[in-house]
Amino acid sequence: MPRMHTLADSRREQNRAYWTLVLPGFLIYIAVMAFPTVFSIFLSLSDYAGGKLFGGNPVHLVGLKWYKNLFSDEYFYLALKNNMYIVFVSVFGQIPLGFFLAYVLYRGLVRFADFFQTMIYLPTVISTVVIGILWKSFFAPYGAFPELVRLFNPAYEYGISNHPMLPVLFVILWMYTGMYLIIFIANLQKIDSSIIEAARIDGASESQTLRYIILPALSGVLVTTAILAISGSLKSFDLIFVMTGGGPANRTSVLSVYMFDKAFKGAPRYPLANAISTVMVIISFLLIGLTKWVESKFGGRE
């Protein structure tokens, strides 16, 4: 007679199966993300100056020394200001524009919606590196931009811009608006279209439909996209690293480029770099908290 499965046997098997299924992913995740995040905070409070991680020079905790260092560095504020410009363009440029385009396509105000959507989303899928070099060459003194301006203003002469962030902000708007278009379209399609039709039959105008039906239904999505835009803007690295490298004279630097320079350019200053990344996380959480607070205070009429 075969051995009967007891309840305890099945429990044990269940337990073993659980850990077999979970552990491979969890161990990699801990090693690659969770532990390094904690380690980063530790590093930002230490005097580790490179060299062997264990068994080299002893590492001491030095408190908030690097944070004080950071807050007295003018380049930190310059980078932070540029990040805020990007946040601004994302929240008040990409989101409204993406919403406008999504709305036009969703309401069927034009034909060939699929074509428009495909084309407008296209810049988002291409490697940021390709985009960055492309625009760098486009805006270069010997690139196409001065030529293009001369078509309209023959007297134009290329000079060093007083607003070096403007081209960067333009490219950011150009590149990511399509992403918000996609997010809004997907969520607009979830709205029950019979409600909109009923309102239209009852004589509601296009703008009334938008104001009283569509916008309230999307308030949650608007907050989500705002959070996405804020955290994405604070993290932006690739495009600026490739397009300007933070130059000229750090005037287009952002926090992540500033941090990269401290860690990997010249003599490594790992603790300072990790203080920067920790501050970035804190700012990001603060801004996200602020967004949620604004929503709970003024939004949420559903």
Place this chain on the structure above:
Amino acid sequence: MRDIKDTQSVSAKVNLVLTYLVMLFFTVMAIYPLLWLVMNSFKTTTEFQLNKLGLPQDWVLVNYQDSWVRGKFPVLIINSIVYTGITTVVTLVFSFMAGFAFAKIPHKATKFLHGSFIIGLLLTLQSIMVPLFLIINWVGLYNSRLGVLIPYIGIAMPMGIYLGTEYIKSIPTALVESARIDGATYMKIFISIIIPMAAPVGVTVAILTVTGTWNEFMLINILTSSDTLKSLPVGVQKFAGALSSDFGKQFAALVIGLIPMLLFYLVFRKEITKGVAAGAVKG
């Protein structure tokens, strides 16, 4: 009465034309820079200097021939395919295994483990960059394929777990239970029930992982030093970024760097837009 109707239809027509013009404007804005790039990649650098905005007078392929060889593009493309392929497959398998356990095997550790993965959605690459660089060096994986792959998999995992768990929860538990009563092991259930049924969300996770991994630039830049280990974006940046005056070759290199994702997009357009919308809801 008739007049009002006429003015209404006239203003409606004006509105329609305006709407088309606005949409057309944004479409041209979106693709003109890319067309400009492709067009100029067929000009010699000398011609580009004289004619920056117009079509090439004669279309030459010499830029592509030069860049393809000097930029070592065959190696870069193979590397990118290897990194992206392995990362995507391993992420899918590991995150769906864990998602299955979280969704269908009751266990007191689930709350903590699943919760830690969800926190991972909020962690930033910046925070882990320096520690990861130090750890990878310390364990001796600096400048190796494995030293790139393991971080890539770990980074893709939270999204896979999040979407995977949610989806697998919606698969009827009765299916799992009846298979258990029939004597199937959890592994067998995973392979024969969960994987086929979770295929739709598998496509979403795969799309997000492929696009994220293919375009990743910052980590691979600091975790490798040999040209033979670089991915396509890093190679393009190294090669094309250094060609500050040889525009013809630079543009050809950029077009080569752009083609794989463009093809991927044109083939999986529907799935990509669906995946982006699903991935964005995380908040």
